[in-house]
Amino acid sequence: MKQYAGLDVSLKEISICVVDRDGKIIARGSTIADPEAIVDFFAEENISPELMVHESGPLSIWLQRGLERLGQPAICIDARKAHKALSARLNKSDASDAEGLAQLARTGWFTRVHLRSEAAEGMRALLGARDRLIRLRKDLEGHVRGVLKTFGIRMIAVNKGRLRQGFRDQLADAGDKDPVLATIAGAFIVIHETLCTAAEALDKELLSVARKSTLCRRLMTIPGIGPIVGLSFIAHVDDASRFRKAADVGAFLGLTPRRHQSGEVDYSGRISKCGDVQMRGLLFEAATSLIRLVRRFSPLKAWAVRLAARKGFKKAAVATARKMAVLMLTLWKNETEFCWKGTSTA
Missing domain, CATH: 3.30.420.40 (ATPase, nucleotide binding domain)
Structure with a gap:
């Protein structure tokens, strides 16, 4: 039985x-x-x-x-x-x-969930740790800036140099002017330096992994895709054969619009936002980099720029993020690199 x-x-x-x-x-x-x-x-x-x-x-x-x-x-x-x-x-x-x-x-009325490999989960843990350290660093910097404004001290922007020493120098200067701020500076400078050091160590480790990964280097041939986005995509998808069609990865990442149809009512809404929030954010940043920062034109950038002119930047960036995800999965399956196809114009 x-x-x-x-x-x-x-x-x-x-x-x-x-x-x-x-x-x-x-x-x-x-x-x-x-x-x-x-x-x-x-x-x-x-x-x-x-x-x-x-x-x-x-x-x-x-x-x-x-x-x-x-x-x-x-x-x-x-x-x-x-x-x-x-x-x-x-x-x-x-x-x-x-x-x-x-x-x-x-x-049998259920949907089976794909469980990622241990290697993919380990990579996701590293990427998640890096993201958390950066968020903690930003929260600390924002808190310090807000506190110092009540004393009339407006901290200037700092360079993204090694360990962000400029931020700590400004905080130390503020501590020299007030004993209360000196106590705050003594605690926060140590914490800020620790966070920066740990984040830099994880960045170096992830960059080393990306250089050793043939697949990640292939995905990085796409303009706008860097080592963090490439490794995150590999760890999140884990197995490219999960998707029968490359276009399915857009829905998997929550980058396709919801649809509501009932009787005569039929409309498409905003994107579903299913799947991993961090991966979706990284793809949006990659799309933003492609549209605004990448100078060399390609068919992908030309399409994104034309769409931004018609629909606005935000909608174009979301659509470009979905297109980049589909393109990455296609390169993964076909074991090919991004083809620039000569020069293109917007």
Whole structure:
């Protein structure tokens, strides 16, 4: 008899429900959040589920890999889509959600989530750490600028040189004029230098990885694409064969417009903003760099400039970001480089 299991995962405990092919519940229970504990639960109940599903979440990657190592037929499904089905149930509880997931496993009405490789997750962790350090540095600089303005001190812009020494020099000068500011400067200068040093170390590490990656160097032949954007795209996509068509990556990154159609009403709205926010922001910055900073014209830049003249810069930048993502995936699949095709004019 075929059996299907649903796993509702929380940080400490996992609720389990098992149903047969007719949807009848044959086992319920809970266990600690550990793959081996799940296997022990099925062994005690003498159950061998044909399929078990759990929603995507903070522990889903670790749990999925652990179940796969133990030889269990587990699948991680899209939590956003599963929520639509689970929200139709009258009562909300962990046991109820586990039962709903088991029914989804039985009917097959779910979307499987791609789990990235460990190498891709490691790269995403490095990129995320770099992004967080830069945000912390900017927050600190903005706070200091705001505080000093109340004392009539307006800090001038600093160069993006090594360790941004100019910012710390201005803060030290302000501390010489006031004992309160001296206390602030003594604490913030050390923190700012530490953040800059750590961010610079990660930048060097990522640049070294980009130079060693043939794929990243190929993606960087596209004007506007640098090592950070290239590595982020590789880590985020992980496997180019996931997409049957290169154009599908635009929807995957949330760069395609939403559509609402009902009866005579049919319109397209703003972009869906699904997927990774950081990756979408990097592509927008790359598109901005292409339109405003890249001097050499190519068919891609000419198209983007003409679109900006017709639709405005923001809409053109979003459309260009989607086009660049599709182009990167195409170069990835075809193992080719960007072709400038001579000179182009706007």
